[in-house]
Amino acid sequence: MYYVSSSPHVKAKLTTNRIMIDVVIAMIPAALFGIINSGMLFGGFYAFRAFILIAVAIGSCVLSEYIYNKIIKREQTIGDMSAVVTGMILALNLPVTFPIWMTILGSVFAIIVVKQLFGGLGQNFMNPALGARCFLVLSFAKQMTAFFPVNVDAVSSATPLTMLKNGADTDLLTMFIGNHAGTIGETSVIALLIGALYLTVRNIIDLRIPLTYIGVFAVCILLFGGQGFDSVYMLKHICGGGLIFGAFYMATDYSTSPITTKGKYLYGICLGVLTALFRTFGNTAEGVSFAIIFCNLLVPLIENITIPKAFGLEKEKEA
Amino acid sequence: MSVLTFKGGVHPYDGKDLTKDVPTRRINPKGELVFPMSQHIGAPATPMVKIGDRVLKGQKIGEASGFVSANIHSSVSGTVKKIEPRLVTNGTKVMSIVIENDELYEEIDTNSKNILENCDKKTLKDAIKEAVKEAGIVGLGGACFPTHVKLAPKDESAIDYVIVNAAECEPYITADYRRMTENPKELLEGLSIVLHLFDNAKGVVAIEDNKPDVIENLTKLAEKYERIEVKALKTKYPQGSERHIIYAVTGRKINSKKLPADAGCIVDNVDTIYSIYRAVKEGKPLTERIVTVSGDGIHNPCNLVVPFGTSHTQLIEEAGGMDENVEKIISGGPMMGQALFDTDVPVIKGSSSLLLFKHDEVKAAKMTNCLNCGKCVNVCPEGLVCAKLAQAAALGDKEMFIKYNGMECIECGTCNYICPARRNITQSVRTMKRAIIADRKKG
Numbered sequence: 001m002y003y004v005s006s007s008p009h010v011k012a013k014l015t016t017n018r019i020m021i022d023v024v025i026a027m028i029p030a031a032l033f034g035i036i037n038s039g040m041l042f043g044g045f046y047a048f049r050a051f052i053l054i055a056v057a058i059g060s061c062v063l064s065e066y067i068y069n070k071i072i073k074r075e076q077t078i079g080d081m082s083a084v085v086t087g088m089i090l091a092l093n094l095p096v097t098f099p100i101w102m103t104i105l106g107s108v109f110a111i112i113v114v115k116q117l118f119g120g121l122g123q124n125f126m127n128p129a130l131g132a133r134c135f136l137v138l139s140f141a142k143q144m145t146a147f148f149p150v151n152v153d154a155v156s157s158a159t160p161l162t163m164l165k166n167g168a169d170t171d172l173l174t175m176f177i178g179n180h181a182g183t184i185g186e187t188s189v190i191a192l193l194i195g196a197l198y199l200t201v202r203n204i205i206d207l208r209i210p211l212t213y214i215g216v217f218a219v220c221i222l223l224f225g226g227q228g229f230d231s232v233y234m235l236k237h238i239c240g241g242g243l244i245f246g247a248f249y250m251a252t253d254y255s256t257s258p259i260t261t262k263g264k265y266l267y268g269i270c271l272g273v274l275t276a277l278f279r280t281f282g283n284t285a286e287g288v289s290f291a292i293i294f295c296n297l298l299v300p301l302i303e304n305i306t307i308p309k310a311f312g313l314e315k316e317k318e319a
Numbered sequence: 320m321s322v323l324t325f326k327g328g329v330h331p332y333d334g335k336d337l338t339k340d341v342p343t344r345r346i347n348p349k350g351e352l353v354f355p356m357s358q359h360i361g362a363p364a365t366p367m368v369k370i371g372d373r374v375l376k377g378q379k380i381g382e383a384s385g386f387v388s389a390n391i392h393s394s395v396s397g398t399v400k401k402i403e404p405r406l407v408t409n410g411t412k413v414m415s416i417v418i419e420n421d422e423l424y425e426e427i428d429t430n431s432k433n434i435l436e437n438c439d440k441k442t443l444k445d446a447i448k449e450a451v452k453e454a455g456i457v458g459l460g461g462a463c464f465p466t467h468v469k470l471a472p473k474d475e476s477a478i479d480y481v482i483v484n485a486a487e488c489e490p491y492i493t494a495d496y497r498r499m500t501e502n503p504k505e506l507l508e509g510l511s512i513v514l515h516l517f518d519n520a521k522g523v524v525a526i527e528d529n530k531p532d533v534i535e536n537l538t539k540l541a542e543k544y545e546r547i548e549v550k551a552l553k554t555k556y557p558q559g560s561e562r563h564i565i566y567a568v569t570g571r572k573i574n575s576k577k578l579p580a581d582a583g584c585i586v587d588n589v590d591t592i593y594s595i596y597r598a599v600k601e602g603k604p605l606t607e608r609i610v611t612v613s614g615d616g617i618h619n620p621c622n623l624v625v626p627f628g629t630s631h632t633q634l635i636e637e638a639g640g641m642d643e644n645v646e647k648i649i650s651g652g653p654m655m656g657q658a659l660f661d662t663d664v665p666v667i668k669g670s671s672s673l674l675l676f677k678h679d680e681v682k683a684a685k686m687t688n689c690l691n692c693g694k695c696v697n698v699c700p701e702g703l704v705c706a707k708l709a710q711a712a713a714l715g716d717k718e719m720f721i722k723y724n725g726m727e728c729i730e731c732g733t734c735n736y737i738c739p740a741r742r743n744i745t746q747s748v749r750t751m752k753r754a755i756i757a758d759r760k761k762g
Contacts, residue, residue: 003647003679004410004658006746009734010331010490011680014694014739016687051754080687122688122740206693254692259706261696303707310724311325311701312574 012204016121020081022204026195027088027249028109028173033191038096041181042149044258046096050184053103054091060107061087068116082121085111089129089249092121092185093242093289095147096137104142106132122255126296130250133289146183164233165285172232175239186242196248210247212268213275214238220276220309243275256296263299270302281309322528323567324553327700329733331556331654333529334491336622337613337724343497345607345624346637348420352407352628353665354380354391355413359463361387366416372399376426377604380416383452389465389668390455393418394606394626396425408631408650408657408664415665418628429602435512446517447599454598455605455668459483460559460588461651463669467596469587470516472580478517479583483592485526485533486552486559489652492672494609495589497622499526499533502593503540507547509596514546517585522547525568529554532749556654557731561586563700575727589664610666612638616645617674631662634673647679653734684741695734695744701727703742705734712747717758720751728752 031054039047061083069076090110094103110132115124124131137144147159159182160170174180186192199205209302218234227233238244251257251271258267271291278287327446357363364381374380374393381391397420404412434446452467472478483506487495499506510522524541526534528551538549552558552567562573564586571582579586588597590608597603613620618639625634631650635641649656650670695705704723711720720726728748734746 002645002658002660003682004660005679005681006743006749007649007651007656007658007677007730008654008735008745009647009649009656009658009679009681010736011741012329012331012652012737012739014737015685016690016740019690019692019739035645077687120688122690139553206697254690257691259691259693259696260704264693303704307704307723308696308702310574310703310727311566312572313724313727314572 003132016080016082018223019204020085022199023085023249024081024088025200026204027185029191029194030090030092030185030188030245033055033178033188034096037179038184040179042227045279046149050096051060052100053094053098053184054088055097056100056103056120057091057107057119058084058098060104061090061111062246064108064111065116068112077120080121083111085116090132091244093133095144096191097146097149098143100137101168106136109135121231124255125299126293127250127253127256130289130293130296130313137289147183159241159285159309160236161279161285164236164240165279166263170236170240172236172239175236183242186245189239189244192244192248196244199248205248205252206264208261208264209251209268209271212265213247213271216269216272217243217276218272220273221280225276225280237279242288246275246292247271250292250296256299258299258302258306260274260303260306260308262308263302266302266306267295267299270298322553323525323556324555325563325566326699327698327702327733328555328557329689329736330554331490331736334613335493335496335529337491338497338611338622338674339493341621343501343609343622343624346626346633347422347631348395348626348629348633349631350420351400352393352395352397352626353415353630354393354418354421354628355405355407355415355665355667356381358389358627358667358669359389359392359457361385361389361465361468363414364388364391365502366402366414368399368416370399370402373397374418375422376397377429377606378427379453379455379604380418382395383465387465387468389457390453390604391416392455392604392606393511393533394628395420396423397421403667406664407667407758408659408660408670410657410660411544424449436600442542447512447516450598450602451595453604454594456591456594456598457605457668458588459590459608459668459671461655461669461671466587466591469580469585472578472585475517476519477583477614478520478580478585480565480569480585481510481513481517481520481522481585482564483522483524483585483589484559484561484564484586485524485530485589486564487530488527488554488556488559489654489656489671490556491613492611492652493613494611494671496530496533497609498589498593499530499537502607503533503537505596506589506593507537507540507544508600509592509594510547511544512595512599513585513592520546520585523568525552525564526548526550527552527554527558557700557729557733560700560729560731562729564683574635605668608666608668608670610634610649610670611672612675613672614649614674614676616642616648616677618642625666627666627668631659631664631666634666635662641675644677645675646682647676648674650672654736655730686741686743688740689742690740692739694737694739698733700731700733700739701729703728705748706742708751709742709744709747712751717751717755720755725751726755
């Protein structure tokens with residue numbers, strides 16, 4: 001007997017599973033840097049703690065998905081590795097001092113509430129890790145911004161972005177390399193860019209979103225950032241906080257970004273403007289997470305107004 | 320030379336090395352040959368012979384039953400055994416004439432049929448069209464649209480391009496490549512015959528740049544034809560799609576509601592043009608074609624000249640037999656071909672290849688939810704949002720499907736090929752298109 005199916009009969013190599021593995025690989029430089037950086041700043045125990053947080057977040061994300069699928073008797077989906085990605089992004093978004101139980105709570109929230117309740121992989125309208133991060137920020141504001149262990153001298157206890165917001169001076173090179181305080185994975189621009197390059201070479205992410213996002217953000221900072229046309233100030237804003245991490249790893253999340261080409265540009269513009277607004281006029285120094293989840297909600301609208309004109313129909317529709 | 324192309328497309332493994340250097344070999348069909356009366360788009364032909372009749376090679380056995388229809392000729396001499404519905408490649412049963420081959424190959428008289436020499440200028444155009452119609456020529460690229468209909472557009476003077484589609488973008492198939500290698504002069508001669516019909520047109524042989532030897536040779540041979548030139552196309556699937564080859568060559572775009580003639584173009588496949596040459600110069604009807612037999616499941620991949628009506632089973636024997644672990648057999652290319660459940664079906668005008676694979680990638684694929692990754696959108700040659708079309712199909716939402724231009728889909732399979740979630744996008748869209756077309760017919 002031969003297998004019969006409707007054409008086409010061949011498939012490209014790249015699969016869902018492989019994409020997720022690639023995203024995990026791309027985050028390894030940032031994760032490693034985060035672990036080492038925590039150790040360098042606060043001592044070996046914190047390097048270990050950073051590692052544990054990442055492991056706990058990944059473990060609880062995968063376990064939540066496993067148990068959820070068991071309970072509602074659906075086919076097991078943990079093999080697609082997407083829960084690992086969610087766990088890793090969430091962990092890299094947490095400060096190294098963050099309590100373990102809250103990390104578990106965040107992971108469960110990400111997988112069960114944000115992802116699975118809406119139908120699982122690809123069906124969620126909000127990035128699970130970011131949804132959980134915002135949930136944690138709202139619930140445990142103090143712990144989410146505790147970037148320094150209590151025993152550390154309070155003078156240096158601010159992230160570069162907070163210092164920037166308060167008008168203090170920061171060092172651009174330090175911000176680029178990332179040997180300063182912040183969430184575990186967001187500090188090192190260079191490590192994040194290495195991963196982004198890998199994702200680009202592997203054709204996993206579409207650079208339209210991150211480049212539009214960063215470009216528009218830069219323009220907005222120059223226009224109304226409060227420091228006039230200061231390019232160093234602008235670069236510090238780009239390197240500071242979660243912008244690079246958000247632009248390349250979270251704004252590019254497939255299910256929560258527009259599928260249409262024009263939509264991707266529009267989405268990047270919205271993100272850039274909102275992030276700049278939040279950072280300049282908001283109460284907190286950071287604005288990336290809220291900008292992204294807010295824009296996630298705009299995606300259906302953006303897609304609806306950016307349906308492309310099909311080949312050979314361009315002129316007809318205008319007429 | 321600049322390389323022409325379109326936006327989108329994919330690069331599947333092409334497998335052409337298996338057969339591209341194997342010269343064609345004519346096979347001698349054994350036993351019964353089956354001639355389905357519907358091998359083309361349009362009305363089926365009407366059988367002209369009775370059971371027991373003796374027929375000659377090249378004799379017309381099925382008469383075109385309308386303007387959009389095509390004649391069918393016997394490819395061997397022998398006796399009509401049966402006239403009954405028989406299984407064809409697409410899995411349906413079609414009324415067919417079954418002829419027992421007597422292996423004498425007695426041919427009907429085709430002498431003095433070279434109309435180029437026997438006609439004056441006034442009657443030449445009609446004589447060419449008549450010869451093409453009489454020879455039962457249809458588009459041999461796979462669509463099988465009757466060629467005489469294509470050659471009779473509303474306004475002949477508006478045609479400024481006659482394009483020979485020599486892209487051969489489907490993986491594995493090397494039939495057109497062999498034709499261009501073995502019969503380059505006849506091909507150009509055939510094109511110049513078609514150019515007789517269109518005074519304002521220039522002829523373009525458009526070839527993918529993975530065939531540099533053919534491009535070079537044809538360019539040299541084309542020098543002596545004032546109105547013919549050879550153009551290189553980027554090697555990319557689906558470069559041979561009619562709409563996209565027109566765009567690559569002329570920069571003009573047509574959509575589902577338009578014909579190539581609306582863009583001033585006539586597009587014909589390599590073997591179609593060769594058949595026109597044979598019909599006009601030699602008075603020979605269309606009774607055979609080159610079929611590539613390839614894939615990892617066949618022992619000696621090759622290119623065969625196959626008389627129509629020959630069973631695919633015999634092609635497998637001629638190619639040294641098949642591996643016992645073959646999982647999938649495809650008539651046509653891997654991107655748009657038809658999977659066979661039974662190889663005992665006849666070779667017809669549209670059969671460009673027979674592919675045998677030990678491993679069925681479709682069976683092995685594990686489907687996940689759609690990731691919304693947009694890869695289908697990036698590769699769709701028609702600029703469609705394929706994932707949304709599949710979603711509309713899943714929901715049965717015809718309004719959404721039409722809003723997202725689903726009717727423009729050419730079913731090339733590109734989205735399905737690239738999809739990392741292994742979704743059956745092309746299949747869903749195809750089903751939805753059929754449903755909407757059926758609705759429209761009902762009115």
